[in-house]
Amino acid sequence: MRYYVLVKILAVTTIILSVIGFTLVYLHLILGYDVIKYITGSVEYRREEEVKIVGSGSIIYLPLPVFKGNMSLEEAILHRRSIREYRKESLTLHQLSQLLWAAQGITEVRWGFRASPSAGATYPLEIYVVVGNNGVKGLVSGVYRYQPHSHSLVLVKKGDVREELYSACLNQEWVRDAPVVLVIAADYERTTRVYGERGIRYVHMEVGHVGQNIYLEATALGLGTVAVGAFYDDEVRVIIGASENHHPLYVMPVGIPVKPYEVTPQEIYNYIEMNRD
Numbered sequence: 411m412r413y414y415v416l417v418k419i420l421a422v423t424t425i426i427l428s429v430i431g432f433t434l435v436y437l438h439l440i441l442g443y444d445v446i447k448y449i450t451g452s453v454e455y456r457r458e459e460e461v462k463i464v465g466s467g468s469i470i471y472l473p474l475p476v477f478k479g480n481m482s483l484e485e486a487i488l489h490r491r492s493i494r495e496y497r498k499e500s501l502t503l504h505q506l507s508q509l510l511w512a513a514q515g516i517t518e519v520r521w522g523f524r525a526s527p528s529a530g531a532t533y534p535l536e537i538y539v540v541v542g543n544n545g546v547k548g549l550v551s552g553v554y555r556y557q558p559h560s561h562s563l564v565l566v567k568k569g570d571v572r573e574e575l576y577s578a579c580l581n582q583e584w585v586r587d588a589p590v591v592l593v594i595a596a597d598y599e600r601t602t603r604v605y606g607e608r609g610i611r612y613v614h615m616e617v618g619h620v621g622q623n624i625y626l627e628a629t630a631l632g633l634g635t636v637a638v639g640a641f642y643d644d645e646v647r648v649i650i651g652a653s654e655n656h657h658p659l660y661v662m663p664v665g666i667p668v669k670p671y672e673v674t675p676q677e678i679y680n681y682i683e684m685n686r687d
């Protein structure tokens with residue numbers, strides 16, 4: 411009798427698990443839903459953001475990014491340097507498009523994964539683009555927010571805010587003098603709701619990935635940038651017109667270097683040799 415009950419429980423459990431399993435496979439393979447992400451909420455978040463952004467202002471569709479450049483990855487790493495002096499020249503929309511794509515652009519089309527890795531694909535980072543007067547050919551001065559899925563900008567605030575940003579960044583002149591300043595801000599909740607406290611650490615790791623991509627893309631385009639971490643968080647947030655849950659983590663001025671950084675492979679080899687026994 412006991413044996414019969416056990417078999418019955420086992421059979422019912424197997425049927426229930428099979429139904430759940432088939433449903434998950436059906437949703438995932440046939441309908442294309444990432445069930446885990448729906449449970450954790452990350453897909454929902456992405457959609458909310460997109461809808462909110464699209465409804466809030468004028469949209470500029472950026473020129474499509476190109477996936478071949480004039481510099482190898484190794485050359486970009488070799489020639490990357492923090493650059494703090496820029497020529498008084500505008501950037502082109504194409505250059506801005508490349509920088510933003512390298513930072514947070516789409517590199518996978520099933521789920522909309524991006525150029526920089528993100529814990530659980532929660533994508534907590536938002537890129538604000540501060541455009542100075544004549545900062546970008548074809549773009550009026552103001553603050554814009556990058557929308558990765560449509561590779562577009564949405565206008566957040568009109569006018570040149572670099573002078574205010576410079577003062578919020580402890581009077582670092584490169585923030586005032588660059589034609590464009592990228593501000594990377596984080597919505598921690600998107601990651602902490604999945605990973606708890608540990609999510610904070612993940613967000614900080616992610617901003618490093620994005621910052622490095624911007625550095626390397628800038629170098630590959632013949633531009634210069636510097637990762638600025640010294641600023642008054644709340645002042646920067648208000649100046650760029652970000653909501654209270656978007657916390658600025660990096661401010662990255664970008665421009666054409668007055669003096670591009672130069673180094674030869676031979677100099678590096680000599681340095682390494684000199685430090686060998």
Ligand SMILES: Cc1cc2nc3c(=O)[nH]c(=O)nc-3n(C[C@H](O)[C@H](O)[C@H](O)COP(=O)(O)O)c2cc1C
Binds near residue numbers: 490639641
């Ligand atoms: C987290 C972090 C914060 C930084 N903050 C600033 C800053 O506020 N101002 C600045 O001019 N440079 C800043 N830098 C740039 C460093 O000074 C620079 O990376 C360092 O001098 C090494 O030079 P390199 O980037 O040319 O290799 C920061 C870099 C990092 C990684």
